Amino acid sequence: MRKVLMGNHAATLGAVLARAQVVAAYPITPATQVVELIAEMEAKGEFSGRFMRIESEHSAMAALLGAASAGARCFTATSSQGLAYMHELLHWVSGARLPIVMVDVNRALAAPWNLWTDQTDSLSQRDTGWIQLYCATNQEVLDTVLQAYKIAERVQLPAMVVLDGFTLSHVYEPVDVPTQEQADAFLPPWDAPRRLDPAAPAGFGAMEGPKGYMRLRKRLALDMERAEDETERAGAEFGREFGRDYGVIETYRTADADTVLLTSGAVGSTAKQAVDELREAGRKAGVVRVRLFRPFPAKTLRRVLRQGQKVAVVDRNYSQGQQGIFCEELKAAMYGLPERPEIYGYVAGLGGGDITVELLKEIWLETDSGKASALEPAWMEDPR
Amino acid sequence: MKPSIPAAELMTPGHQACQGCGATLAMRYALKGLGAQTVVVLPACCWTVLAGQSPRSALGVPVLHVPFASAAAAASGVKAGLLARGDAQTQVVAWAGDGGTYDIGIQALSGAAERGEDILYVCYDNEAYMNTGIQRSGSTPDGAWTMTTPGKAGNLRPKKDIDAIMEAHHIAYQATAAPAYAEDMVRKFAKARTIKGFRFIHVLAPCPPGWKYDSERTVALSRLSVQTGLFALYEIEDGKFRLNMNASARKPVAEFTRGQGRYKGLTPEHEDEIQKRVDARWADYDARSRAT
Structure with a gap:
């Protein structure tokens, strides 16, 4: 169905269509409407996952670290200072190999205060082990959130979907919104390869020596490298399902x-x-x-x-x-x-x-x- | 004869703690009360190391290691994730030291408590950053030496009253516990397991290298922490305060402080001041006990 949507709402619909099970978020301009719509859809019974109205961005990503470790598909959205505040957790969840998807609405970093678009917030996180995808239209925002889960879950790394503050986030454009059936056909449920389970106790993230750590980093590097091809693949699969093709460029x-x-x-x-x-x-x-x-x-x-x-x-x-x-x-x-x-x-x-x-x-x-x-x-x- | 606490062990002896560690007693008894259907969330703290280096684990339950400031938030997320997968039974326990609770983790703790997350938060309190080698935290009592409060005077400020802070959050259940009183402690964890909503248990865990005493005296010091009234054992359930011990016959606080090297610089005047503060706190406990 074609709808006229602001970029932030296109992002929300992407996450809801992806059947995100746990959303934890903290409000920040210009990303606020992403989670406001989650709350509204939850109230109307259109979002059946758990929406955690949490007390900071650091805690938002920590909650998703917990939820994804338990095997749930997770989503959040933030911007600028909020993303900077999350920094510690960004490294943690990529090291933990959790395919969390986050929307970042680009906004300049203070000082001085500035609310408008600037990519330095997301690009400052380039070494955190997150896949990063930048969008040019609101249609692409919705489509990319769906693709991001597919890519992230295939390479077991988190993914950030990035859109321009205000110029996309608050601008209304026509967006073709897939049906839930179409979204389900494109994106199957996530079957976590390992999760917190009292029937199979294990330590998640326990201390590693230099040799083990180095090998884990190398595996992460190889999987990150693989994400270039996986992005092409997910974009082509999306094109077959919806008639809109996407590539890495x-x-x-x-x-x-x-x-x-x-x-x-x-x-x-x-x-x-x-x-x-x-x-x-x-x-x-x-x-x-x-x-x-x-x-x-x-x-x-x-x-x-x-x-x-x-x-x-x-x-x-x-x-x-x-x-x-x-x-x-x-x-x-x-x-x-x-x-x-x-x-x-x-x-x-x-x-x-x-x-x-x-x-x-x-x-x-x-x-x-x-x-x-x-x-x-x-x-x-x-x-x- | 039926044992008064479960015989099954969920903590193995192969942990990496110092000899005489109070925090290992705390974990052992906590898991006896909680049982095997439990997930433990560990922020940076002594237990990060104690639980064992990958791939070994000293605990018979899943352990999720998380960043220092995030224990309560991550545990809230684990609960949400388990619920999303249809598991409403598993208990989620955030297990943090005093630094991770009083200082760097208090924002996440306050948020989770205020939201009424269905988790149990445990602070095993050894009154300083012991894992990094004994630095002062918001839980370090006045007069105690640490590496960052050197000299005779030791730490200048009194210990933060975390229990009062948690009580102000109107949570479902909160309790204090000491490993010297194993049955009381196991009972409290078993009880916490049956209560829905946010629960908080504060365990005072003696630390031989940090408090500077011989490791065989851990249980004795734990008992003295309670008998002197410095660390009162009580529960608050649905706002109702209940002391778990006899208030009348308290030993002088000096019996607790004089056995520890960290209090070596404590003057008689300062000791009196601590005693007066404990007496005043107990007047308050007595009044509350009579009121409920």
């Missing part, structure tokens, strides 16, 4: 492009508009939207981007003392290849500043003209 008019805008999230949609206008003016422009950030889809990007091409990476995030994070990751993925594209970094829209079609065209033109620096990121502001 989305490409737009890149086949013959001289210069490509590489970006993520809702900016990926704006970038298509910029490329259409550049094409109309006779310029060979294209877009790569990175959907999967962790694991970084290096294999796919190495195949898609080629020598002689210029890539303008637009980062709505920043790693202090380094550069934009997607740019940094892309450079690392391409280093060592005998043939590789030229990569230029642009930092834009931190703290929710608009990344407009005009700004993206300006970035594309500067890159295409060869005037950009390959060594340092350019900080771009839309003067309009």
Whole structure:
């Protein structure tokens, strides 16, 4: 059924359709409506799982650590400071190999206070062992939550579904909402390979020596690496079921492009508009939207981007003392290849500043003209 | 003859505790009261180590290790997860030290208690961060030496009254217990098992290296902690307070403090002050006992 939904509600419906059994959450702008709708659906009898109105984000993820260890499918949503507060638990649940799915609504980190979209919150968690998927539309938010469970449960790692604060979370778009039967056909119940069971007592997370720890980390690394293919697989399976295909990246008019805008999230949609206008003016422009950030889809990007091409990476995030994070990751993925594209970094829209079609065209033109620096990121502001 | 407490052991002797550890007695008796259909949730504490290094386990029940601040929240989640799978029988027990209860874990504890989560929270209290080598916690009494309160004066502030804090949450059941009184302790855990809602049991667990006494005196000191009135044994069920011991014949607190190296710097004046505080607290216990 087609409904007009805000991004936050699309996320909730994804979790409810996935038959999440335990939801534990703490309110935070701009993610609050994700759990408000859970409460509303619970009150109406449309959500039959347990909704824990818990006292902090740290405790929210701790509760899910407990619930998932008992074998329940789990969900939460948060943003910014809340995600930062969860940090300790993020490492813990990936180490515990629990396929928890969380929605993060991107918002800038304080100080100073800022409520608007900025990816530094989720990208700061890149080393925590969570799969990260970035969405460009509300439809993709709902669809990705369903896919995230499939990917997470197959590789036994938690997954974060990320959407832009306000520009997606609070914007209403038409969304095709699957029926419960369709969702069930795509996503079977989770059968936990191990769980807390008094009939089979065991220690979960007990002390390991260096050798055991190192081997467990290596297994985690291999499974995380596997998630690139599993994301493609889940996206293709989703396409067969619902007619909407997803991959680790989305490409737009890149086949013959001289210069490509590489970006993520809702900016990926704006970038298509910029490329259409550049094409109309006779310029060979294209877009790569990175959907999967962790694991970084290096294999796919190495195949898609080629020598002689210029890539303008637009980062709505920043790693202090380094550069934009997607740019940094892309450079690392391409280093060592005998043939590789030229990569230029642009930092834009931190703290929710608009990344407009005009700004993206300006970035594309500067890159295409060869005037950009390959060594340092350019900080771009839309003067309009 | 029928034994007064269950003979079956759910804790094996192969644990990794120090000799004379009060916290192992506490776990042993707790599990006798709780039985095998139990899940234990352990935040960072001595028991993190005591339970054994992977793949060994000293406990005959499942153990979930969780981060320091999260015991009550994680235990709430385990209960929710078990219920989601249709298991309403298994007891979920958060088992935390005083640091994980009084200090870093109090937010999660307060939240779970306020929500009325159907779990049992146990604080085995040895009055300092013993696992990391005896640093002061919010439970360390005044006058006690620790590595972070060195010198003659020891810790300056009095012990936080965690039991009063928990009582203010209006929980289903709360009790205090001491391993020297094994039957009382097993009874309380067996009773807690039958009660639905949030339950809290506070166990004072003597610690030979932390309190600085010879390890064979653990039970004697545990008994003195009760007999001097420093640690009163009582229960509060549905708001009703009930003392589990005779209030009239208390020994002087000095009999408890003088046997421990951590109190070496305690002055006679400070000792008097502690005695007066205990006497005042007991006047309150007496009044409450008569009221109910």
